Structures are given as structure tokens and as C-alpha cells.
Amino acid sequence: MFAYIVRRMFQSVIVLLVVGLVAFSMFRFVGDPIDNMLGQERTQADIDRLRGELGLDKPFPVQYFKFLQGAVQGNFGVSYRQGRPVSTIIAERAPATLELAFVSGFLAITMGIALGVFTAIRRQGIAANVIMTVSLIGVSLPTFLIGILLIYIFSVELDLLPSFGRGETVMIGNWSTGFLTSSGLKALILPAITLGLYQMTLIMRLVRSEMLEVLRADYVRFARARGLSDRVINFRHALKNTLVPVITITGLQLGSIIAFAIITETVFQWPGVGLLFINAIQFVDIPVMAAYLMLISVMFVTINLIVDLLYYAIDPRLRVDARAT
Amino acid sequence: MILRNSAIGLALLVATSVQAAEFKWASTTDPQTMDPHAVNSAPVLGFLNNVYEGLVRRGKDMTVEPALAVSWEPIGEGEGWRFKLREGVTFHDGSTFDAQDVLFSYQRASGESADTRSWFAPVSEVIVVDDYTVDIMTSAPNPLFPSSIANWMIMDQGWTEANDAVVPDKETGNYATINANGTGAFKVTAREPGLKTVLEPHGDWWGEVEHNITRAEFNPIQNPATAVAALLSGDVDMINPVPIQDVARLKENADVDVIQGIEARVIMLGFDHEAETLKYTDDAGKPNPFRDARVRQAVAQAINVDAILATIMRGNAEAASQLVSPAMSGYSAANADRPAFDVEGAKALLAEAGYGDGFSFGLKCPNDRYLNDEPVCQAVVTMLAQIGITAELDAMPVRNYWPELREDNYDMYMLGWSPGTFDAEHPVRFLVATPNEEKKLGSWNFGGYSNERVDELLPMIQSELDATKRQAMLDEVTAIYQDDHVYVPMYVQPLVWGTGSNIDLTQRPDNFFILRWVTVN
Secondary structure, rough: OHEEEEEEEEHHHHHHHHHHHHHHHHHHHOOOHHHHHHHOOOOOOHHHHHHHHOOOOOOOHHHHHHHHHHHOOOOOOOOOOOOOHHHHHHHHHHHHHHHHHOOOOOHHHHHHHHHHHHHHOOOOOOHHHHHHHHHHHHHHHHHHHHHHHHHHHHHHHOOOOOOOOOOOOOOOOOEEEEOOHHHHHHHOOOOOOOHHHHHHHHHHHHHHHHHHHHHOOOHHHHHHHOOOOOOHHHHHHHHHHHHHHHHHHHHHHHHHHHHHHHHHHHOOOOHHHHHHHHHHHHHOOOHHHHHHHHHHHHHHHHHHHHHHHHHHHHHHHHHHHHHOO | OOHHHHHHEEEEEEEHHHEEEEEEEEEEEOOOOOOOOOOOOHHHHHHHOOOOOOOEOOOOOEEEEEOOOEEEEEOOOEEHHHHHHEEOOOOOOOOOOOOHHHHHHHHHHHOOOOOOOOHHHHHEEEEEOOOOOOEEEEEEOOOOOHHHHHOOOOOHOOOOOOOOOOOOOOOOHHHHHHHOOOOEEEEEEEOOOOOOOEEEOOOOOOOOOOOOOEEEEEEOOOHHHHHHHHHHHHOOOOOEEHHHHHHHHHHHOEOOOOOEEEEEEEEEEEEEOOOOOOOOOOOOOOOOOOHHHHHHHHHHHHOOOOHHHHHHHOOOOOEEEOOOOOOOOOOOHHHHOOOOOOHHHHHHHHHHHOOOOOOOOEEEEOOOOOHHHHHHHHHHHHHOOOOOEEEEEEEHHHHHHHHHHOOOOOOOOEEEEEOOOOOHHHHHHHHHHHOOOOOEEEOOOOOOOOOOOHHHHHHHHOOOHHHHHHOOOOHHHHHHHHHHHOOOEEEEEOOOOOOOOEEEEEOOOOOOOHHHOOOEE
């Protein structure tokens, strides 16, 4: 067991290093930050001076090594665009993304499970068919289109919800939260729906098909024969047994909700790390891009590591294999 | 009776709301710093014009008017300029403004790490005569100096020194990067970079207050569709810019107004004047046809600017004949005609130059720098095809674009130029003069065009005090670069702002948004 963990950790570190290396080799193609940093009256001497100061004249492996050196000590450098430490900026922006991801994840799970159960139980009903059809839209429409549509309906036409931003926030320690003000809560609704819609339909369809499977199982038939009420059969016996795959998927999707909030954040001008990343790309803000990519890969690697470890705990075959090698 | 009462009540309500109002506006770019000397870019200088002030400022029609200086006059035979400073001006933190602050701001803004350094290239020395008189000496007579420093903003020496921000630092930032202490009509009360910046009126401002704003909030919104939605839903009162394709739709909406103007930026095509051979397509390695002025003229005649303006710009821009728009000083009215659209004439010119069978080449173009830049380049490609020359278009984001131009990776390219001084001398200095690193000339003349007469006239233009003689020389330079078809100027880029219908404001041709001219009704 211990050897397995050590080996997986070692692999994770290698994955991280490779991600960083690939990222740094790509930055050259993203563009040149110098022109964004100097005005139109710059001279070639200014360009050379700044390039030297930023270390951009060095080959990318050297730049990467310098980045790693800092990152190991928790220093991700200073943003070219904002002139402030990248770690401060990311710490400022992270609460917005995490709150949005949490709310949309919560929406996706609760609504997904509820609708999934409903469409499985009433699968011939009109409502269930309507939901299934609508959910197709959720899966097939791109996120930015859904976002723009929601903005036009709920803020431009109906004038109910704000069209952009996060509303007012309250600082709790270093954490800025939008949960405590009414404008903050209102501002959360549209982006959370936009971001969670795809996951919701995914979970709903998963629950539905699993549920249909389980409802045909023998033990459900026996339960019916015992004369149990539909409610007990559906929720206590059937639903519980459908949840195992749902939980696995949800765990993995949580990472992608955070990582792929970029589009939703751009459409709603949501001040999270995704928007920060988009800005960084436009400005060729290499320190911010590097830190963001590293953080996201740390997150994915950690989630995968945990999932692997869980499998190891659950699946005895892995343990046997480990002993054999 | 009840009706009338409620009408009066409503009138009162409206009246009170005129007296005090909140204002929110949005633009695509967040000013990257609050330091007026760290970054020389339009979003930063435009925003900070509300917070900081210079010795002079620009009015609604771009004329130079007194700000922190009440008057100025040339010293002797053009040895420099004497500025009389305004008395009784206080910074946002309450400290008073005097000549020492001007000297300090000169040292700060002209220092090694200041982006605004080039503005002070003609300055030899700044002398404090007394508390409210400053002499700025120039190495040569410089008639345009006062108007060239309208964006040079004065900082308080005490505040800047106390907060350890004596040197602007855009690489790592300092106190002045997120805090501001100017003399302007508004002070920064909250700043969250990339999120919002809050401005409130400066109670002790020296000027006459024209606005009725009690609090103003700026939000950057990158996505144009989101910005339009925010304006339509009333979440913001003003957006800049309005996407060209949304202009017609917004004009039909009674709740919003579209304010259009002509920006200072001229969009043009440039050529490689130095390269012996073409660099792109199958013709790479063959002699470079663009070294021949007749070929450049053929390009100019083949481009139907009116069609581009009518279709791609949807009637929102004006054709350009030279490197500056007619709104700029020094515009050459004598050279106001651009080559007529003439496909046959262009073909004849090509044949005369020995390219009757056409050729192919590479056209570089940005796709996120100017309004509809890529579609315009696509149109140019089609129009050039009509005279038998094939352009291979390579459009890219601006962050990749400048490095390509600097490394001469193009046969033809697109460029937009907005003269920082609002004078015709500016593009000549940067785009037409022979590149000279030492003298800081021709730094954007990527094609390496060189003309002795232009290089001879430029310093004379810069130091000529007599307006008529100066204009005659500018006319001559304009005629030279027009006859040589050094560039093909196409059009002046439009400015399109959207506001709520209850907002009155003034749009300045430099695309600076001046908050003190806003009235919320």
C-alpha cells in the first residue's frame, strides 16, 4: 500500500513537471508581452532593456527553471499586467471561482438527481419527455450561447437579474463572499445555471438510465411483491443503488467545473481565476498563465490521486497486482 | 389634483436626481496601473485624466487649455517655455501644489524606468523660478511643447516620497500602482484591479464643477455582447466601444443613445521598402515589387475604400488621404485627395512596372487590434485580386503581430496610427523618418522607408515657430509621402460609445472618457 502511494505521488510530480515544461515551451507562441508593456513611443533600447529585466531573452528551459525555483518556495512571481504578486492576485480571485463552482455543482447534483429520478419513474409522462428533450439543448448548446441567452432573457428583457459581475461582496478574513448580500446572491444565479447546466443534464441522464436498470432488477420486483409503497421502493431501494456511479462522476466533474469556468466567467465578467487567465493570455502575462496552469494541474492530479487511492481501497484486485509486481 | 401633485412630486424627484447621481461605465480594458508615469497607453492615460492633471489639458475640441498652469510663454528665441502655475490647488490628500511638485514630476516622468520618458526628449532642464513659476528649457525651439505634455500628470512630491514610490515601477509595482493622489476632479476611493475602480468628486477641486456625479464606478467588461446587455439592462450607464454590428440595433432602442465620432487613428497599409525579395508564397525569393512606387500606387488605386466603409464599417468611418485625420493640427488641406479607385489604371501601372502578369505575396494583419481589422484585410485581398496580384493573408492576435513586424516578417502589413500629440508631425517622426535608434526617429517605420528631404524637413518642422512656414513644410512632407505612396492610408477609425438616454457627455476624438463632462439627468 505504502509503496503504491509513493509510486503514484512520484508519477504525479512527473506529470506536473511535464505540464509546466509544455506550458513554458508554448508561451513563446502565445505572443510577446513587451509591446503591451511599453507604449507606442518605445525605442528598440527600451524593448531590449525590459526583455533583459524580465529574463525573456533567456531560453525557455532557463525561464522554466527560474519559475520552478520560485514556485517551490511559494513565489509565483509578479504579474506583468498588474505589477502585483501573482499569489496575491490568485488568492483574491479564487473565492469567486470556488463559490461559483460550489453553487453550480450543488445545483447540478440536486437538480440532476431529482429530475433523473422523476424522468425514470414517469418515463412515459409528458413532463418527463419534455424534460428529456430540453436536456438535449443543455448538452448540445455551447456554454457562451446559453449565458448570453440567459442574460438577454433575465436581465435585458425582464430586468430581474444583473447582467455581469459579482454584485457586492463581504470580506470574511481573506475570503470575499457574495453569499451574504442580496446583490451577490442575485448575481450568482445566472452564471451558476450556465456553468452547471451541462453537468446537470449529464447527471440527470446518468441517474435516469441507472434507475431504469435498477427498477428492472429482481430485488425491486421482490420489494413490490412484499407490498412496499412506491416511495420506499423508488427512494430507499432503487435510488441508493444508482448513486455509486453518480458519485464517481460528480467527483471527477468537480475539477472540470472549476477548470472550465473560464467561458462562463468571460461571458458574465465574473471576477474569478478563469477570467484572470483569459486576461493573462491576451496580455501575455506569463507569470499568471504559468501559475494558473500549474494550479489547475495540481488540482487535477490531486483529484486523480485521491480517486486512484479510493479504487485501491475498494478494489482488491489492484492490491493483488501490486504484490505480484 | 392628485394627478398634478404626483406630477410635481415626480418633477421634484427628477430635480433631486439631477443634483446628485451615481454613474457606472464599462470599457474593454482595465487601466493596468494608477501610476501616471509607468505606462504610456491610452486606457491608463485616459482613465487617469480624471484623477491627475497636467500643466495643460485638452478641452472638448482637443484644444490645449490651462490646467495646473494658468499661462505659459516662450522664453527668448525659443530656449524654452515659462509656465505660471495655479495657486491654491490641493491634492486629494490635502497637501498643496507648487513648483517643487512640477520639478519632481518631471524627474519622475523622464526617468529611466518611466514609460513617458520620450515626451521629455526635447527638454534640457527644468528650473524652479519661484513657488509658482517654472521654466522648462528645450535644446531646440519647440513650438509644440505645451501641447505635447497634456498627458504629463503632476504627482505630489511629499505623498510619493512618503509612500516609497519615487520611481515608477511597472514590473513589480509599488504604492502608486494601486493608489492615486492627484489634483483632478475625481479621487480614487476604491481600486480592485480588473474588477472595479470607484471615483468620488474631489471636494477642493479648483475648477468649476459641470458634472452632477457623487460616485462613479468603472468596470472592465471584456465580452462585447455582455457590455451591450449591461447597457440595455441599465446595469451600466455608458459603454465604450459599441460593437459596429450592434450600432443599428441600439439606435432603434429608445432607452439608449449611440454617440459616434471620428477617432484620431488612421488605418493604413504598409510595405517593405528595404527587402530585396518577397518573403512569402510561391513567389518568395523573387524581387520585391513593392520597392517600386508604381506598384504601391497600383495597390492604392485598387482598394475601394468607400466600399469597405459602406459594408464592413457600416458607414461609421471616413476615408483618409494622409497619415492624420482632418481634426489634427498640421493636417495638409493641400493634399486632401486620395488616389481614386481605378482598377484599369492600377493594372496599367503594374504593367508599366513590369508586373503585368501579377505576383503573389504575404499580407500580415492583426485580428484583435483595430475595429474589424481582419475583415478589412480580407476585403483588401479580394480587391487586390482584381488587379491580378494575390495576397496571402495571415491574421493574428496583436500580441504576436508586433514581434512579426519588428522582425520584418511581412511583404505588406496593416497598421493603425493615432498621433499622441494630435499633430501631423507625430506620424512623420514615427512612420516616415529614416529609422535612427539614437535620435529616436522612425521607430515604427518597419518597412525602412527613407527620404533625405523628409529627414531634412522633420527637425525644421519640430522647431519652426511660425505657423505658416511650418504648415508649408508639413505640406511638402505630406506631398512627398503621398507621391511615393509610402503607405496607403485607408480610413479614420470611428469612435462608437453607447450611453443610457438620460446621460449627457462629451466624446473627445482621442477616445478619452472625461468624467467631469457627464451629466446624469
